[in-house]
Amino acid sequence: MGSKFALLLALALVALPLLSSPVAAADGDVDSGDTAWLMISTGLVFIMTPAVAFFYGGMLRKSNFLSMLGQSILIIGVVTIIWVVFGYSLTFGADNGGLIGGAEYLMLNGVDISPSSIAPTVPHILFMMYQGMFAIITVALIIGGVAERMKLGSLILFLSIWTAAVYIPVAHWVWGGGWIYDLGALDFAGGTVVHITAGVSVLAATLVLGKRISQVKGGQEVPHNIPMVVLGGALLWIGWFGFNGGSALASNGLAANALVVTHISAAMAAAVWGLISWLDTGRVSVLGLISGGVAGLVAITPAAGFVNPTGALFIGLGAAVVCYGGILLRKRLGFDDALDVWGVHGLGGTFGAIATGLFATTTVNAAGKDGLLYGGGGDLLVAQLISVAVVWAFAFGATFVILKVLSKVMPLRMTKNEERIGADIIQHGESAYYLR
Template identity: 45%
Template sequence: MDQPQLDVGSTAWLLISAALVLLMVPGIAFFYGGMIRSSNVLSMIMQSLMTIGTVTVLWVLVGFSLVFSTGNGFVGGFDLVGLSDLAQTVPGVHLDGVPMLAFAVFQLMFAVVTPALITGAGAERWRFSAYTAFVALWSLLVYAPIAHWFFSPLGWGSRLGALDFAGGTVVHANAGVAALVVAAVLGRRTGWPTVQHRGHNLPLMLLGTVMLWFGWFGFNGGSALTANGIGALAVTNTQISAAVGLMAWACAEQIRFRKPTTVGATSGAIAGLVAITPAAGYVTPLSALAIGAAAGIICHFAVSLKALLGLDDALDVAAVHLGGGVVGSLSVGLLATTSVNPEASDGLFYGGGYSLLGAQALTLGAAVVYSAVVTLLIAVLADRLFSNRVSPRGEAIGLDLFQHGEAAYAIQTPRETAAARVPSHG
């Protein structure tokens, strides 16, 4: 590593962005945890924590290499295994003045966030051991190949000309369709949809939303890989799309139900964040406004599809992340412009014709189909090995006590409360 050539500003920005993206994982845990019953909130948090541990180990050993080393266009090879040679370069990636390790740890956080998103689909019934095995296999067999297609310049999607600035397809559409498969394999929660499984702590959900929103500035802004105008554009577009998505979803609720909700407003903000992710560094701020509005409205109506399909996607992961990922990825084909990023291609609305839109649609479709098929195979294997779903008794007790022997909230009985009031005389 040549220290005099180190770009301190860009390296610092990438490392800070990595920390911001890591903050999104507890954000996911709190966001999901607040929307489920109090007897399952720790299980949701534990799944996110285990995702951090499992994916980090696999990323160092082989995951980073499978995504970014030289391969066959479908998946990388083993040139970067173990992150052992710090002087190595990442094939095709221009890291001007940024150490490989800074890039590797930044990309690690994307690999952690993606499977953590899936947990919302299996809330309140997914066995912890089965989930852990699922995450390990899914990270290597689903995330790594799809990330190679788009994030590595050597992947077939990149060579085709598809653009995914920060993971609209790699992260969100990928996790969204996987969540749909997981919901189908696990089956419905007991009593769903007749029994309403209401969130126990919406302020906790709001805290998770704020953490996600804050972390998303690193998610998108850091994907510029340097502290420059593209990074500033990505951060600006991120804020715009989230704000408009929030407003669009709330307006849709007001028109349909006469009652805008905090759950709806936060879901709209997340939908806006998801949709701008693939486009953040390729579109103008006005385009970001349009993308956020489209995501807020489309994802709002997409929530209703799970009832039609009979799939208990407990926390609407597919509606928000698959729906938002599709909106964002296709929006790149319409609204990308070289006027804001010379490394992009012009979309249909900027005179670029249908070539970029076609590349976006083709690669998005391939990623969704591949993810769905391999996720199904992994889920079936995990079920054979560990049994994916907890027993009816465990579901009734709650996963916190049944699987982890803990309770999120210490609730005193009347006798304990009275005893606590008795003065002590030493």
């Protein structure tokens, strides 16, 4: 009963009466090529949410696969409503003291088909939706870290609050003209905004929730469907071309560079991960290969619009080493990050953000800065380190407090018997596999 009430409360918080806003009739200086590319990129980033559900779902027990898909679809709905009602405005509205955006775009008031100052060659409403896809995929990542144990209603309420209290402020700090933007830190497509916030928040969540019952006595983490993991990872790889390439907000050379270095970093990380796996275990894990690719994609995200192919090679190499080591560290420390969101996204995003301070070059993006290795001195690296440290502390602390408060007013976890049965039947009354 409590779970159902929590779910209804979460939906009530975001399902405010939707008011219509006028749509401008003039296109202004909208560029058709830029608009077409951003429309495609919006679709590519959207695909990443069901892709991550397949990627994560294949690593779970088969009795929880459907719940991963269902929770991801539900998050698409909930976060979209939050984004439309107030999320976009508080992220990209006029800055208030470097901390949060203004209220001028509430209910998308004034967000129409004419361009905005942020993206001057594409319709404002398209830029809004593109950024909304980033909010959705960030929240979806967190689901993987708390899989197989949270009640559905508690999960949705937590993620609704988290979107408003963590994602939106950090996105404003970095992209909306907030204090990290003014500091001079660079984050092209979400190393801090997406990957550090999600990964570090999962670390906090696992400490509050505790281990799954299957892991309390050191149970083996055995994926139930590795081909599904590879399918999800491959779709993520494709979607990342829109994630990073689309962040140029134009169909130009910068977008092309971002797309190319994205692939180079992922390819390098997959290959190096395979090598490390062979040296460590004597075998080349298929799960490891695709996980390495994702680690490379994560690490290049903040740097994609600022580094050249050489930098991408080193970032991919470093991502494999850092994230592989992070997963080993997680196992040694014993906290139950079900699908290594902290190890891959938290640490991968951290490494990528710091590496941007080393490998960024204005020969790629004149609007950026030269990193330490390209004659820029240490200013950019210091700014990157400050932004990483603050976002780590904020995301961890806020998530810990949110879940601790919620735990006082409602049960967060399924019962032991429900965990044994699996979330597919308990939460959805359905099974992913009806085999005869």
